[in-house]
Amino acid sequence: MPARAATRSKNGDRKGSHTQDPLDAEAKNRIHQLLDNVREQTKEKSESERNENGFVEGEDPDNPVRIYCDGVFDVFHVGHAKVLEQAKKMFKYVYLIVGVSGDEETLRLKGRTVMDEKERTESVEHCKWVDEVICPCPWIISVDFLEKHNIDYVAHDDIPYNSAGAGDIYSEIKKIGKFKATQRTDGISTSDLILRIIKDYDKYIWRSLDRGYTPKELGISQTKALRVKLKEKLLPMVNNSVGKVGKDITKTLDKWKKNSSHFVDHFIHQFDRDYKPKHELVMVDKAILRDDGISDFDY
Numbered sequence: 514m515p516a517r518a519a520t521r522s523k524n525g526d527r528k529g530s531h532t533q534d535p536l537d538a539e540a541k542n543r544i545h546q547l548l549d550n551v552r553e554q555t556k557e558k559s560e561s562e563r564n565e566n567g568f569v570e571g572e573d574p575d576n577p578v579r580i581y582c583d584g585v586f587d588v589f590h591v592g593h594a595k596v597l598e599q600a601k602k603m604f605k606y607v608y609l610i611v612g613v614s615g616d617e618e619t620l621r622l623k624g625r626t627v628m629d630e631k632e633r634t635e636s637v638e639h640c641k642w643v644d645e646v647i648c649p650c651p652w653i654i655s656v657d658f659l660e661k662h663n664i665d666y667v668a669h670d671d672i673p674y675n676s677a678g679a680g681d682i683y684s685e686i687k688k689i690g691k692f693k694a695t696q697r698t699d700g701i702s703t704s705d706l707i708l709r710i711i712k713d714y715d716k717y718i719w720r721s722l723d724r725g726y727t728p729k730e731l732g733i734s735q736t737k738a739l740r741v742k743l744k745e746k747l748l749p750m751v752n753n754s755v756g757k758v759g760k761d762i763t764k765t766l767d768k769w770k771k772n773s774s775h776f777v778d779h780f781i782h783q784f785d786r787d788y789k790p791k792h793e794l795v796m797v798d799k800a801i802l803r804d805d806g807i808s809d810f811d812y
Contacts, residue, residue, distance in 0.1 A: 571604025578604045580693065581664040583612030583650050585619055587626040588706055589636035592698040599695045600668035601642040608644050610662060611637050615649025622652060627707070653682045659691065668693045719745045 571578045582600045586593055601609045614623075616630045626633070634648040651658055654667060671694035673681035686692045710717060718741045721731055728738040 571606055574606050577606035577608040579608045579610060579663055579665045580604075580668050581610045581612060581654070581659070581662065581666070582668045582695075583614070583654070584669075585614050585623060585626065585703070586611075586633045586637050587628055587703045589633070589640075590701055590703070590706060592701040593637075594640055594642070595698050596668075596670070596695050597637075597640055597642040600693070603666070603668065603693055609642055610645045610647060610664065611640075611643050612650025613637055613646060613648040614652060618649065618652050627703075654686055656685070656689070659686075664691075666691050666693045668695050670695050670697045672697075715741050715744060 568576070580600050580603060582597060584593070584596075597609065597611065601607050613630065613634045616626065619626055619630075628636070630648055634646055637643055638646050647662070658664075659667075667683065667686045669683055669692070674683060675681060681687075683692055718731060718733065718738075722728075722738060722742065728735050731738075733741075
């Protein structure tokens with residue numbers, strides 16, 4: 514008797530000849546095993562992150578995560594505040610410790626500061642995100658320092674910070690998994706602020722003189738004060754290019770402007786040795802030196 518032919522059902526399956534593909538079954542089993550493993554690992558991780566009170570890290574109000582953030586914090590500005598805010602908000606409950614570098618080490622390893630360590634410390638203390646300040650703090654963080662202050666993580670931007678004759682000073686912290694990256698605020702830094710002031714130096718001097726400050730209070734000579742006053746009075750004439758005198762003054766001021774960029778770079782470099790000069794550091798054009806050897810840019 515001939516074998517009965519397989520018939521098709523309404524949905525197109527062949528009745529009497531349908532068998533499960535063993536490869537499909539094996540693939541499904543593997544997927545199920547992977548999912549089971551992921552679930553198990555997630556469960557174990559969740560359990561391991563819970564403290565003795567049953568809270569996940571950063572969720573226990575009685576046991577906040579202790580985060581450390583260090584820096585020079587000279588001329589405290591919004592960029593500093595935003596970094597500290599990021600550190601404070603890394604977990605629900607955070608105790609933020611901020612390290613402020615001391616004057617001696619900062620001068621030796623980075624450059625001079627505008628504010629001394631006491632002023633820089635008080636500026637940081639007044640930031641609402643900060644719970645504790647350590648000054649002076651170590652330039653390079655050690656494991657012993659972390660243990661001494663019960664620090665869970667160190668927060669800093671992720672750009673390698675090369676200093677003190679070593680490579681990235683946060684490399685060891687990164688290796689042990691204690692590093693948390695923050696984001697810098699573009700366009701704002703202590704060097705940027707100093708640069709803005711230096712570029713308009715004469716305007717700030719003129720404004721202060723006009724408000725009644727004496728040359729002595731501003732740390733400038735009487736000669737410098739007279740030069741600034743003269744320059745400010747002549748500027749309208751220069752802008753209008755009044756005759757030959759105006760052209761000559763314009764030429765002189767252009768020369769001053771050309772050379773001032775080099776002085777700006779020199780000056781900023783004193784405060785931040787990591788600062789990348791925008792111009793070649795060259796000597797001043799001798800043509801603008803006075804007979805006594807002091808240039809018009811010696812402020």
